[in-house]
Amino acid sequence: MAKRGTKLWLMKSEPDVYSIDDLERDGTEPWEGVRNYQARNFMREMAEGDLVLFYHSNAKPPGVAGICRVHRAAYPDPTQFDPKSDYYDAKSKKDEPRWSMVDVGFVEKFAEEVSLQALKDDPALTGMRVTQKGSRLSVQPVDAKHFRRVLKIAKAKTKLR
DNA sequence: GCCAACGTTGGC
């Protein structure tokens, strides 16, 4: 799976806005519009090749839909300078951009989503950020043991089909 | 639609 030293992440997207199917169709996608400092800082730690759990938030049910990969490390999000964009930030300076983004590439769509409930029900995933109440962070690091476990759940479900 | 759990803004 992951190469030694590769960091592991989870990124949330509302499937009504951008889903794993959209990413499969597009191949790669700039992850624009993150306007939270903590999430931005995590994106700045990402390196090309890092693996990411693609999480569907505000979905019925919410859960991990598949895997993607960091295709390009952090660079300035151009939408912050575009007055017509929803993500425009008048306070951001061109010579010192406030917001960053990464490009992600499609890796895999799970045959069946691993629901948030399934994550919460698994004792091996205790402590995984996304399972904690009130966790709103849209970009977050994932422990290797948790990442492997989510993949294992996804594969087990595939076998049962 | 409700609301808990934040994060941000701005008055003081």
Added chain:
DNA sequence: GCCAACGTTGGC
């Protein structure tokens, strides 16, 4: 620097 008001996220 404090904190009230407000806005957003996201599960339920």
